Amino acid sequence: EADIYQTPRYLVIGTGKKITLECSQTMGHDKMYWYQQDPGMELHLIHYSYGVNSTEKGDLSSESTVSRIRTEHFPLTLESARPSHTSQYLCASSESLGLAGDRNEQFFGPGTRLTVL
């Protein structure tokens, strides 16, 4: 059973606010990812982490930042939200290849749908 959680599920905020999107997984995965996805559109990788204290920017430039202080937790922060940040944010995790046989896919959270007014 894949257990990866995101909160909040929906968020509507005003321009200029600081927000943090939470993502937690209970599977002990060392790798975690953040994607930005407009509804019904393709996924864009914005951040990833290979483990504690490891974070990297993804393919799509983003004004957000991430941290990985604990294995299970990978929060994403926007210091000053703008209407252009309106989108869905998906968190995912995966095991390192070579471990636990075939379970090499990504597991996705339910997403946070963010609207910035």
Added chain:
Amino acid sequence: AQTVTQSQPEMSVQEAETVTLSCTYDTSESNYYLFWYKQPPSRQMILVIRQEAYKQQNATENRFSVNFQKAAKSFSLKISDSQLGDTAMYFCAARNSYGQNFVFGPGTRLSVLP
């Protein structure tokens, strides 16, 4: 670098019929993993089926099967006996054996019509 292409932005199929979604990829790796994910409207992304490149046998999961053509770098998904619940965005994805990240295609929106 890996790339994944899905040439069909939208498709539709009648309930109980069979539909095939196309995916091609490009990689310089000798071993890699391929996936099909399903994202129903306003619902969570879930794995449909996976294929390891070194396995010649096509993967099958109930009504879902793949046609993996390694030389052609093609990885199509066949859905048999389509059901209304199959209506979703379908994403093809690749992961090589050395890299840590996944590369996703742009997605195909499938509508199953009653």
